[in-house]
Amino acid sequence: MYQDVILDHYKHPHGRGLRDGDAEVHHVNPTCGDEITLRVRYEGSRIEDISYEGQGCSISQASASVLNDLLVGKDLGEAQKIQGVFLELMQSKGQIEPDDAMEEILEDAVAFAGVSKYPARVKCALLSWMAWKDATAQALDQEAKTA
Amino acid sequence: MYQDVILDHYKHPHGRGLRDGDAEVHHVNPTCGDEITLRVRYEGSRIEDISYEGQGCSISQASASVLNDLLVGKDLGEAQKIQGVFLELMQSKGQIEPDDAMEEILEDAVAFAGVSKYPARVKCALLSWMAWKDATAQALDQEAKTA
Amino acid sequence: MTTARQGLTGLLDTEAIRKDFPILERELHDGKKLVYLDNAATSQTPRQVIDTLSEYYEQHNANVHRGVHVLAEEATALYEGARDKVAEFINAPSRNEVIFTKNASEALNLVANMLGWADEPYRVDHETEVVITEMEHHSNIVPWQLLSQRTGAKLKWFGLTDDGRLDLSNLDEIITEKTKIVSFVLVSNILGTVNPVEAIVRRAQEVGALVLVDASQAAPHMVLDVQALQADFVAFTGHKMCGPTGIGVLWGRQELLEDLPPFLGGGEMIETVSMHSSTYAPAPHKFEAGTPPIAQAVGLGAAVDYLSSVGMDRIAQHEHALTEYAVRQLQSVPGLRIIGPTTAEDRGAAISFTLGDIHPHDVGQVLDEQGIAVRVGHHCARPVCLRYGIPATTRASFYLYSSPAEVDALVEGLEHVRNFFG
Amino acid sequence: MTTARQGLTGLLDTEAIRKDFPILERELHDGKKLVYLDNAATSQTPRQVIDTLSEYYEQHNANVHRGVHVLAEEATALYEGARDKVAEFINAPSRNEVIFTKNASEALNLVANMLGWADEPYRVDHETEVVITEMEHHSNIVPWQLLSQRTGAKLKWFGLTDDGRLDLSNLDEIITEKTKIVSFVLVSNILGTVNPVEAIVRRAQEVGALVLVDASQAAPHMVLDVQALQADFVAFTGHKMCGPTGIGVLWGRQELLEDLPPFLGGGEMIETVSMHSSTYAPAPHKFEAGTPPIAQAVGLGAAVDYLSSVGMDRIAQHEHALTEYAVRQLQSVPGLRIIGPTTAEDRGAAISFTLGDIHPHDVGQVLDEQGIAVRVGHHCARPVCLRYGIPATTRASFYLYSSPAEVDALVEGLEHVRNFFG
Numbered sequence A, B: 001m002y003q004d005v006i007l008d009h010y011k012h013p014h015g016r017g018l019r020d021g022d023a024e025v026h027h028v029n030p031t032c033g034d035e036i037t038l039r040v041r042y043e044g045s046r047i048e049d050i051s052y053e054g055q056g057c058s059i060s061q062a063s064a065s066v067l068n069d070l071l072v073g074k075d076l077g078e079a080q081k082i083q084g085v086f087l088e089l090m091q092s093k094g095q096i097e098p099d100d101a102m103e104e105i106l107e108d109a110v111a112f113a114g115v116s117k118y119p120a121r122v123k124c125a126l127l128s129w130m131a132w133k134d135a136t137a138q139a140l141d142q143e144a145k146t147a
Numbered sequence C, D: 001m002t003t004a005r006q007g008l009t010g011l012l013d014t015e016a017i018r019k020d021f022p023i024l025e026r027e028l029h030d031g032k033k034l035v036y037l038d039n040a041a042t043s044q045t046p047r048q049v050i051d052t053l054s055e056y057y058e059q060h061n062a063n064v065h066r067g068v069h070v071l072a073e074e075a076t077a078l079y080e081g082a083r084d085k086v087a088e089f090i091n092a093p094s095r096n097e098v099i100f101t102k103n104a105s106e107a108l109n110l111v112a113n114m115l116g117w118a119d120e121p122y123r124v125d126h127e128t129e130v131v132i133t134e135m136e137h138h139s140n141i142v143p144w145q146l147l148s149q150r151t152g153a154k155l156k157w158f159g160l161t162d163d164g165r166l167d168l169s170n171l172d173e174i175i176t177e178k179t180k181i182v183s184f185v186l187v188s189n190i191l192g193t194v195n196p197v198e199a200i201v202r203r204a205q206e207v208g209a210l211v212l213v214d215a216s217q218a219a220p221h222m223v224l225d226v227q228a229l230q231a232d233f234v235a236f237t238g239h240k241m242c243g244p245t246g247i248g249v250l251w252g253r254q255e256l257l258e259d260l261p262p263f264l265g266g267g268e269m270i271e272t273v274s275m276h277s278s279t280y281a282p283a284p285h286k287f288e289a290g291t292p293p294i295a296q297a298v299g300l301g302a303a304v305d306y307l308s309s310v311g312m313d314r315i316a317q318h319e320h321a322l323t324e325y326a327v328r329q330l331q332s333v334p335g336l337r338i339i340g341p342t343t344a345e346d347r348g349a350a351i352s353f354t355l356g357d358i359h360p361h362d363v364g365q366v367l368d369e370q371g372i373a374v375r376v377g378h379h380c381a382r383p384v385c386l387r388y389g390i391p392a393t394t395r396a397s398f399y400l401y402s403s404p405a406e407v408d409a410l411v412e413g414l415e416h417v418r419n420f421f422g
C-alpha cells in the first residue's frame, strides 16, 4: 500500500501549515488518534486555499497533502466531483482498478487505491477529505448568513 | 435405574398418609416440582411414626416409602446412621456397588444405587430423607423448649 | 403406522439432511439410535458449522477491530460478515441494527436495562408500566421483575386461555397510556403457541409503547422478517438454530439504538475514553462491550447460511406437517393430554403433554432408556405449569432433521412407559 | 544475534509447543511465515482445544441442567467439569465461586452492577467512592464511570509514575473509609507492569473496601492463586489463555456471592418463578442467566488442561526470559522508546513502544508486510496514552510459543520500518 507517491507526500507535504481561512474544523479519528485541523478559503465558489496542520500516520498525512494539491484552485462543484470519486475508490475494498479516466480526475490520489483493501486504514485516508467537506459546509453556511 | 423394588414401593407405598406428629415439614424440589409433606412422631429417641403425603416422580415417592419402612421403630442414632449411609450411596455417582454389609443396613434402599448415576434424579431420591432430617430437628428443638 | 403417515406433504428429505449432523449417528445405551426430540432446548450442530469454527481457530483467529495485521483483518471481516448474514436472514433494514450478545437472555436483559437507564420518552420508572405474558420463558420474566423492583414500574401480563393461547380479551386494559414496553414471545417454548403479533403491536403503537419480541423459538423454525413484525426489538439465540452456544442476537430499530444508553461498558463499545468521561461508539458496537464472541458469531453466520440453503419456508412446512402428524398420533395414546393447542394451527413444533399421573421425570427417563431424548420439567416457564395446575410436562420438539419415524418411535416409547408404570 | 541470545535460560521447547498450534503454520503475503506477537489481544488456540470443541458438538451437545436424557447429562457433566478445572487452576476454595461469563468485560460489569444494586454494607451510592487506576483497560474504566454516573459515587484513581508503574504515594488519600471497592489490573495490557497487589489489598482491608483484580493478562501467563491474592473478586477471559472466544470467568468469595443481588435474570439462574416474584438459585447459577456458553466453557477447561500440562510456572519463566531478551534487543533499535518498565522486573510479556515519530499504524503495517503481527493503537487504555503524551503505541506481546528468533524477527522488522520511513 505504501506507493512511492504516498511516501513522497508524507515526507514532503504540500501546502501544510495554517493560513487564513473562512472556516476551521478539527477532526479526530478516535480509534487511532489521527488528528487534523483544516481551514478553507473561498473566493465565490472557487477554492482559494486549503491549509492544515495534523498528526497521524503516513496515510492520513499524505492524503491531506494530495487533497491540497488536487482541490486548491478548483471550483466547488468540480472539487465535490473529485471528492466523490475518491470516496468511491476508498470504499471499493480493493475492487476498483483505477483506469485512465479515473487517473485524470484523481491524479496522485489514485495511489491510495491499495489502501482501500485495508478497512482499518480507509478512515485514515478519508480524514482530511471529511474535514474539508465539513469546513466547506461551514464556510458556505457562514456566507449564506452574512449575505 | 427402575428396579422392581422401586416400582413396587411406588405403586404400593408403605405408610403413606398424614397422621399425628410432633413436627411437620413441607419440602419442594424447585427444579422438578416434586413435593412432600412429612410428619415425625418420637417417643423419647424412638421414631414412632413417619407419615407423609407427596407428589412427584416414582423415585421420590418410592424413596419416601422406603424411608418409612427403614426408620420407623428405630432409635434416632440408628436412623441417622442409616441416613448417612444412604446419603453416601446417593452421592457416589454410581461408584459404590453395595455389598452385603450395606445391604444389611439399607435393605430395600440399596435398590437406589443405580439412581446415583443420574445427577438430575439424586435430589428426587433424597427429598423425603432431607424432609425427615429437617422434621426431626424441629421435633427435637420443640422438645428441648418444652422440657 | 405406515397408513397413518400417508398424506403427509411438505416433508424435507431428512435422510439427506441427517447426514450433515454427526451427533445423529450416535448410539446410546448399547446400540439404541439417538432420537433427538429436545430441539426447543437446543438444536444440533451441522458439520458445516463445526468446520467453520475449526477453520476460524486454525486459520484466522485474532481479536477484531483496530488491528492492522492480516489475521486481525480476516477475523474482523468474518465477524462483520456474520453480522451481514444475520441482518439479511431477518431482513433488517441495516446491518448496524444487529447486536451480538451471548444468548437471548442477555439480549432481553439488555433491553430491560437500557429502558431503566434511558431518558424520556423511553425511561421506565415508578409511574410507568411494563407488559409481558403468562407464557413467557423465565428469561423474559425475571429481567422485567428485576426492572420493576428497581424502578417501581408496575409489571402486568396477559393471561392464558384454557387451550393454551394468549387471552387478549382485555388488551386495552393491559396495554395503556402508561405502558412503556410490551415484551412477549412469538412462539412459546412450552405450549408451542404462535402468538398474534399484529394485534399486540397495533395496540402498543396506539399508546406509544415499545414492542420487544422474543423470537428464540421462531428464528430457527420460520421466516423471520423484523420489518414485517413491526416490532422495535427482536431477540433470539444461536444454539437453537444450528449455531454454536455462546451467541445471541438483539435486533433493534436504529433510531432507538442511537438514543438509548449503553448497557455493559468496556473495550470496543467506546469512541473515546478519558479518566473523566467517555463517549460511545455508534450502534451496534455501543452494545458490544469487550471482545465479542467472535468465533461464535462466525459460526452463527454459517448456521444461517445452512438454514437458508435448505430454506426457512421449507423448514416451516416440514415442521408443520410433522406437528400435525405428531399431535394426531400423540392424542391416540391413552391418558395423554396435550398442554397447549391440540391442532397444528398457529403452532410451533414443541409439544408438551402429561401422561396420566405418571410423573414427567419418569416418562423422560424411560424414554431415554429407549434412546429418545425429550425434555421434562417446567421448561423455564413455571407460570404456565401453575396456570394449568400441573407440576411439570414432558416436551417433544422437532426440527428440520426430525422424521415421521421419530414421531412413531416417540409414540411407541410412550406406550412402553405406560406399560412400565401401568 | 546468536551471541545476543546466549545465556537465555528457562526457555520452553517452543518448537514442540508450536506443533500444537495449527495457525502458526500459516504463511502470509506470498510465503512469509506468521510471527504472531499480538498475544495480549488474543492468544492462539491449540489443536487440543479445537478438537474438544468439535467433539462437544459432534458427540455431546445438549442444553445443560435439568435434562434427564444422556446427552443432557453428558453436556452438564462436561460443563460443570470445566468449572472444576478452572476452580483448581486458580486455587479457588470452592467450585461454586467460579462464574462463567462471556468475557472479562462482562465479569467486571457484573461486579459493578451487583454493587450498584446491593444492600448495605456493599451498596455503592452517592456517599461512597470507587477506586481504579490510570492504567486500566477500558473494560475496567467504563463500567465504573457508568456506575458513578448512575449512583453519584465518586470515581478516584491512582496515577502513574514516569517509568510506567502505579504511583501509590498517596495510597491512604485515595483509598479511604468511603471507598467501597478498589478495582485494578494485575498485569497491564499496555505497559506490561505487574502491580503490587499486597499493598493495595492491605489498605483496602483496613478500610473495609472490596477488592476486584482484573487478571485478564495474568491468568494466561503466571500461576494465579486467588487465595494468595486475598482479593474478593478476580476476573479473566478465555480467549487470551488458549481458550475459545465467548467465555470469561468471574471468581468471587462465596459469602459475597450469596449476599449480592443477581445481575442478569432468566433461565438457569432462578430457584422458583411465579408471575409475582422469583427466588434465585445459589451461586454460581444465580449469576449465569440463560443457556451458558457451554461449548466455550468446555473449551476453556481443555485450555486450562493444556496450560497446566506445560506448567504455569514454566510458562512464566519462559516469558520472563523472552521479555528480558526483548527489552534489551528493542532498546538497541535507534529511536525506540519503551512505554512502560524498561527491565523485565515485575513485568509481563507485553511491550509497548514508539519508534521515532513514525506513526504506530505505519509501524504495524510495514511489520505486517513482513508477516509480523503486532497491535497498534491505544490498546483500550487511552488514559495511558494521554498520560505519556503519545497518540498510540506499537505493542509486541509474547506467549508460551514465542521464541527468541521471533524477537529477532521483530527487531529486524523494525530496522526495515526505520529505513522505509527514514
Ligand SMILES: Cc1ncc(COP(=O)(O)O)c(C=O)c1O
Residues within 6 Å of the ligand: C267, C289, C290, C291, C292, D040, D041, D103, D104, D105, D106, D137, D139, D140, D185, D187, D188, D189, D214, D216, D217, D237, D238, D239, D248, D380
Ligand atoms: C487488562 C485487560 N482487562 C480486560 C480485558 C477485556 O477482556 P475481554 O475483551 O475478553 O472482555 C482485556 C483484554 O482485552 C485486558 O487486557
Ligand SMILES: Cc1ncc(COP(=O)(O)O)c(C=O)c1O
Residues within 6 Å of the ligand: C040, C041, C103, C104, C105, C106, C137, C139, C140, C185, C187, C188, C189, C214, C216, C217, C237, C238, C239, C248, C380, D267, D289, D290, D291, D292
Ligand atoms: C422462548 C425462549 N425465550 C428465551 C430463551 C432463552 O434463550 P437462551 O437460554 O439461549 O438465553 C429460550 C430458550 O431457552 C426460549 O425458549
